[in-house]
Amino acid sequence: MLLISKTTPNLWVSPPHQIHRENSLTYPNGFIFFRPSSKTPLVSSNLYHSCATIGTSVLPSETIDCKITDYNIEICRFCELGNLRRAMELINQSPKPDLELRTYCSVLQLCADLKSIQDGRRIHSIIQSNDVEVDGVLGSKLVFMYVTCGDLREGRRIFDKVANEKVFLWNLLMNGYAKIGNFRESLSLFKRMRELGVKMNSYTFSCVMKCYAASGSVEEGEGVHAYLSRLGFGSYNTVVNSLIAFYFKIRRVESARKLFDELGDRDVISWNSMISGYVSNGLSEKGLDLFEQMLLLGINTDLATMVSVVAGCSNTGMLLLGRALHGYAIKASFGKELTLNNCLLDMYSKSGNLNSAIQVFETMGERSVVSWTSMIAGYAREGLSDMSVRLFHEMEKEGISPDIFTITTILHACACTGLLENGKDVHNYIKENKMQSDLFVSNALMDMYAKCGSMGDAHSVFSEMQVKDIVSWNTMIGGYSKNSLPNEALNLFVEMQYNSKPNSITMACILPACASLAALERGQEIHGHILRNGFSLDRHVANALVDMYLKCGALGLARLLFDMIPEKDLVSWTVMIAGYGMHGYGSEAIAAFNEMRNSGIEPDEVSFISILYACSHSGLLDEGWGFFNMMRNNCCIEPKSEHYACIVDLLARAGNLSKAYKFIKMMPIEPDATIWGALLCGCRIYHDVKLAEKVAEHVFELEPENTGYYVLLANIYAEAEKWEEVKKLRERIGRRGLRKNPGCSWIEIKGKVHIFVTGDSSHPLANKIELLLKKTRTRMKEEGHFPKMRYALIKADDTEKEMALCGHSEKIAMAFGILSLPPGKTVRVTKNLRVCGDCHEMAKFMSKMVKRDIILRDSNRFHHFKDGSCSCRGHW
DNA sequence: GTAGGGTTAG
Numbered sequence: 001m002l003l004i005s006k007t008t009p010n011l012w013v014s015p016p017h018q019i020h021r022e023n024s025l026t027y028p029n030g031f032i033f034f035r036p037s038s039k040t041p042l043v044s045s046n047l048y049h050s051c052a053t054i055g056t057s058v059l060p061s062e063t064i065d066c067k068i069t070d071y072n073i074e075i076c077r078f079c080e081l082g083n084l085r086r087a088m089e090l091i092n093q094s095p096k097p098d099l100e101l102r103t104y105c106s107v108l109q110l111c112a113d114l115k116s117i118q119d120g121r122r123i124h125s126i127i128q129s130n131d132v133e134v135d136g137v138l139g140s141k142l143v144f145m146y147v148t149c150g151d152l153r154e155g156r157r158i159f160d161k162v163a164n165e166k167v168f169l170w171n172l173l174m175n176g177y178a179k180i181g182n183f184r185e186s187l188s189l190f191k192r193m194r195e196l197g198v199k200m201n202s203y204t205f206s207c208v209m210k211c212y213a214a215s216g217s218v219e220e221g222e223g224v225h226a227y228l229s230r231l232g233f234g235s236y237n238t239v240v241n242s243l244i245a246f247y248f249k250i251r252r253v254e255s256a257r258k259l260f261d262e263l264g265d266r267d268v269i270s271w272n273s274m275i276s277g278y279v280s281n282g283l284s285e286k287g288l289d290l291f292e293q294m295l296l297l298g299i300n301t302d303l304a305t306m307v308s309v310v311a312g313c314s315n316t317g318m319l320l321l322g323r324a325l326h327g328y329a330i331k332a333s334f335g336k337e338l339t340l341n342n343c344l345l346d347m348y349s350k351s352g353n354l355n356s357a358i359q360v361f362e363t364m365g366e367r368s369v370v371s372w373t374s375m376i377a378g379y380a381r382e383g384l385s386d387m388s389v390r391l392f393h394e395m396e397k398e399g400i401s402p403d404i405f406t407i408t409t410i411l412h413a414c415a416c417t418g419l420l421e422n423g424k425d426v427h428n429y430i431k432e433n434k435m436q437s438d439l440f441v442s443n444a445l446m447d448m449y450a451k452c453g454s455m456g457d458a459h460s461v462f463s464e465m466q467v468k469d470i471v472s473w474n475t476m477i478g479g480y481s482k483n484s485l486p487n488e489a490l491n492l493f494v495e496m497q498y499n500s501k502p503n504s505i506t507m508a509c510i511l512p513a514c515a516s517l518a519a520l521e522r523g524q525e526i527h528g529h530i531l532r533n534g535f536s537l538d539r540h541v542a543n544a545l546v547d548m549y550l551k552c553g554a555l556g557l558a559r560l561l562f563d564m565i566p567e568k569d570l571v572s573w574t575v576m577i578a579g580y581g582m583h584g585y586g587s588e589a590i591a592a593f594n595e596m597r598n599s600g601i602e603p604d605e606v607s608f609i610s611i612l613y614a615c616s617h618s619g620l621l622d623e624g625w626g627f628f629n630m631m632r633n634n635c636c637i638e639p640k641s642e643h644y645a646c647i648v649d650l651l652a653r654a655g656n657l658s659k660a661y662k663f664i665k666m667m668p669i670e671p672d673a674t675i676w677g678a679l680l681c682g683c684r685i686y687h688d689v690k691l692a693e694k695v696a697e698h699v700f701e702l703e704p705e706n707t708g709y710y711v712l713l714a715n716i717y718a719e720a721e722k723w724e725e726v727k728k729l730r731e732r733i734g735r736r737g738l739r740k741n742p743g744c745s746w747i748e749i750k751g752k753v754h755i756f757v758t759g760d761s762s763h764p765l766a767n768k769i770e771l772l773l774k775k776t777r778t779r780m781k782e783e784g785h786f787p788k789m790r791y792a793l794i795k796a797d798d799t800e801k802e803m804a805l806c807g808h809s810e811k812i813a814m815a816f817g818i819l820s821l822p823p824g825k826t827v828r829v830t831k832n833l834r835v836c837g838d839c840h841e842m843a844k845f846m847s848k849m850v851k852r853d854i855i856l857r858d859s860n861r862f863h864h865f866k867d868g869s870c871s872c873r874g875h876w
Numbered sequence: 877g878t879a880g881g882g883t884t885a886g
Contacts, residue, residue, distance in 0.1 A: 112877080140877090144877065167878095168877070168878060172877085172878055201878095202879080202880095203880095206878095206880050207879065210879085210880075236880095239880080241879090241881065242881090243880095244880090244881085267880095269880055270881080271881085272881040273880075273881045275881085276882065277881090302881095302882090304882040306882085307881095307882040308881080310882095338883085339883055342883040343882080343883050345884095368883090368884095370883055371883090373883095373884045373885085374883075376884095377885080403884090404885085405885055408886060409884075411886090412885080471886060472886095
């Protein structure tokens with residue numbers, strides 16, 4: 001037996017005797033589905049058109065006698081037969097003053113039925129030229145004709161003139177406005193009705209509730225609900241159906257359910273409203289349960305049922321049921337229905353069956369903008385953004401104009417794979433078609449620029465937006481955070497609070513900014529905000545908090561928060577493992593990794609990067625190799641350049657420089673600058689100038705603009721006192737017009753960030769800082785620690801070198817921290833580059849001398865200095 | 877003579 005429903009499987013596969021055979025279809029796989037009702041819009045409108053055509057053929061024009069005595073009777077006869085062409089011909093032939101009111105009415109009715117606005121206008125002008133008074137029944141007919149044919153403006157003009165008390169016309173206009181999305185006008189007509197005391201009916205209330213649902217007006221909607229109940233319309237199923245849709249729209253699922261439960265005569269629309277309501281409120285399972293009940297109760301289903309159920313299938317990943325419905329739809333001749341095909345296409349693409357989606361797309365007869373958009377989204381979902389872009393151009397060639405959904409989808413596709421140039425083309429399209437006023441479009445545009453790393457462009461979109469919502473702010477803040485512009489992120493976060501109330505997503509966006517600055521106090525402030533607003537239950541927020549504390553050096557606090565996460569996901573574990581790694585707790589990282597696997601969570605490629613880095617920061621060579629092999633052999637994850645870089649790093653740090661070199665040469669992928677860079681770092685640690693030169697050439701070729709690598713090689717030369725080579729390299733950097741990224745360190749004290757650059761003497765406490773550093777140096781010498789001259793990097797005598805060493809920014813920041821913070825408080829310093837060896841020595845000594853912990857975060861990892869030693873144990 | 881439910885998204 002085949003199971004589709006997880007909840008009540010046996011109900012889906014009923015034995016044949018339990019159902020009404022004449023009303024069902026049985027499939028070889030055991031599925032049984034009821035036939036839908038025959039009511040489909042397509043069939044009924046076709047039927048109408050066929051009748052009109054028959055009218056023409058039965059009464060060809062030759063059979064009409066030219067000597068007609070009563071034109072009115074003849075015209076009305078043609079109208080009854082639906083032959084508008086002949087009716088119009090006769091009107092043109094007839095002596096105008098003879099035409100009667102009922103004749104005008106009949107022709108106008110037919111014009112409305114056949115949606116022939118030209119003929120309708122012609123009749124209107126005949127009426128005007130004959131000076132017939134437009135009032136009462138004729139006025140109504142004209143309004144009816146214009147509104148039905150889509151000329152709402154002219155219909156409204158006549159409506160206002162004839163001052164109608166007929167509820168039918170009010171309803172007609174209200175619905176006309178609702179259909180074109182002008183809910184405000186529709187509702188203002190409703191208010192006018194109330195003022196004038198026009199007697200309302202169920203049509204009025206259905207329309208009004210639809211408008212409130214669309215505009216999301218909660219209080220007004222509830223008010224009208226109470227009003228219509230008082231008037232006794234609370235039991236009309238058309239009214240209740242629209243109330244159900246209203247409550248689902250404002251996400252009051254329980255209220256909708258209650259109305260449905262209390263509704264006496266439910267029809268297929270009531271059921272469909274419930275199913276689609278559940279599906280669009282993220283409760284697809286409940287929607288599918290109702291569908292099941294519908295089948296069991298033998299209630300007819302129609303196209304709309306199919307559409308909602310297919311949408312429910314794609315949300316719950318119940319592809320098996322979806323496929324069965326697809327087969328059924330074809331047999332029930334829904335196979336050509338555009339909406340259903342769009343739904344099926346979306347279902348296949350969301351469930352990862354791009355090929356099935358393509359098949360639906362290729363075979364569907366009619367394609368709308370929705371079909372194209374779903375297909376573009378489908379390719380983007382699979383990471384095939386190039387295909388998305390291609391399809392976008394193709395649809396334009398086919399004459400289908402992209403709408404705002406298409407635009408946001410194609411922007412998302414560009415964002416996913418960093419297609420900045422294509423994204424800019426879309427931006428031009430947006431400008432040409434004046435779509436930038438749409439909030440979704442502008443938000444997607446900013447997101448695209450942010451993901452492509454172009455924050456300048458993102459900001460110009462942001463600043464030009466007339467209306468911003470919370471998504472706009474979050475996108476910008478998150479963009480700055482991810483693009484290493486934490487100060488911009490924090491500034492914008494402050495500005496945001498004057499305009500919009502932050503939500504949990506804002507928190508997850510701003511925390512990485514605190515993390516990258518190691519701004520612990522700012523981070524703690526935001527943590528307070530999170531607690532006060534109850535955002536701590538959000539998974540993303542909880543993970544971002546742990547990450548922030550880890551990167552601010554508060555490992556213990558981070559672990560505490562990590563332990564408090566009730567359901568740790570892959571991200572939580574990966575963050576924690578990486579945290580242990582950067583703090584030098586390799587074995588704890590390994591323990592966490594194993595704990596994660598024991599709890600049933602399988603590592604992905606990112607968690608392997610974390611664990612491999614943890615191994616390299618603790619010098620755990622064998623363990624690192626173990627994880628690298630586990631990844632390839634047990635987890636079948638193909639290593640990427642980051643993983644190879646970790647292994648090179650591990651080998652190089654352990655001193656296996658030539659092995660690392662051979663490893664790079666044997667890699668199945670082309671090594672990038674990071675991989676060679678890892679080996680270059682190793683060359684520095686083991687002072688291998690010869691290999692360094694060879695490696696550096698690879699690096700310079702791959703990333704000629706990255707000054708960090710030139711500086712690294714310059715340092716290797718300087719440490720070997722090859723001053724001539726240092727000079728040459730400096731010249732080479734100068735020729736390329738490159739400037740060295742200046743080293744700087746910062747420390748946060750009482751919420752204020754103090755930044756120091758190399759040789760900084762601008763600080764008010766500069767003298768005291770210098771004094772403390774000199775005192776420390778003297779004490780160090782007394783105890784036999786001499787300055788590491790090779791780190792001075794300039795050719796000078798020892799006194800000058802000593803002075804240059806003292807000027808390193810991390811030393812100044814540490815000394816300032818010791819002077820400014822109360823005794824016993826941990827000094828936390830962050831540096832944008834790697835810590836220098838001499839500073840590292842001095843930090844160890846200082847921690848013992850002034851009896852306090854110093855935590856230094858450099859660009860690579862954390863160093864906890866305590867009682868004269870460092871947590872890195874030389875692995876850095 | 878009118879209506880109520882149906883697909884695409886940040």
